[in-house]
C-alpha cells in the first residue's frame with residue numbers, strides 16, 4: 001500500500017481542561033479515498049475536521065500530511081451553511097480563495113469559470129446568493145471549495161439542510177466532480193444512506209470520548225449509479241451501519 005496522504009496518530013482533543021472529546025484516534029487516509037465519518041451527535045466529528053484543517057490545536061498525538069504543511073494550507077472546507085458573501089456575485093464568491101491567496105485576476109477568472117462549468121452554474125455566475133436556490137448555493141460552495149484544486153476536501157454535513165431529492169442529486173454530482181477534478185474527501189454526515197452511497201470507507205465514531213468504534217469498507221465500485229440506492233446489498237450495509245451507530249451511541 002502507498003504512503004497515506006493523511007495519517008492520524010493517537011489524536012486526542014480536550015477543550016479547555018475537560019474530558020477528551022476525541023481520544024487516541026488512529027486513521028490512515030489514502031489518496032483518492034472518500035471517507036465518511038458518522039457517529040452520535042457530539043461525538044467529535046466536526047472537531048476532527050477542524051483539527052485536520054489546523055483550525056483548532058490537538059491536545060495529544062499528530063496529524064501528518066504526506067505532502068507537509070503546504071497540503072494543509074491548500075485543503076478545501078465545505079460547511080452545511082453555504083456561507084456565501086451576499087454582496088458578491090457567484091463568480092466573485094468562487095474566486096475569493098484565490099483572491100485571498102493574491103492570485104492574479106486572469107488566473108482567478110479562468111479557474112472560477114472552469115469550476116463553475118463543472119458544477120453547471122456558469123450561466124448564473126452574475127447572480128447574487130439571494131437569487132439562488134439552496135441547492136445552487138451549495139453548488140457555489142462546492143465550486144469555491146474546489147477552485148484551488150485542493151488534494152483534500154473536508155465536508156461538514158454539506159447537504160444536511162437540503163431536501164431529499166436535491167441531496168441525492170448533489171451526492172451524484174459530488175462523485176462526478178471527483179471524476180473530473182480528483183480529490184480525497186473526508187465527509188461528515190448524519191445520513192448512513194449518504195455515507196454508503198458516497199464512500200469507499202466509513203468510520204463510525206463512538207461518543208464520550210469519541211473513538212473509532214468501527215471502520216467499514218464499502219464494496220461498491222465507482223462510478224455509482226443512482227440505482228445503487230435500490231440494491232439489496234446497499235440496504236444491508238445501511239442496516240449494518242445503523243446497528244453500529246446504535247451501539248456507538250452513549251448509554252442512556
Ligand SMILES: Nc1ncnc2c1ncn2[C@@H]1O[C@H](COP(=O)(O)OP(=O)(O)OP(=O)(O)O)[C@@H](O)[C@H]1O
Nearest residue numbers: 015016021039040041042043044045046047048190
Ligand atoms: N470550541 C469548543 N469549546 C468547547 N467545547 C466544544 C467546542 N467545540 C465543540 N465542543 C464540544 O465538543 C463535543 C464535540 O463537538 P463536535 O461539534 O465536534 O461534535 P459533532 O459530532 O460534530 O456533533 P453534531 O453531530 O451534533 O454536529 C461536544 O460536546 C461540543 O459541545
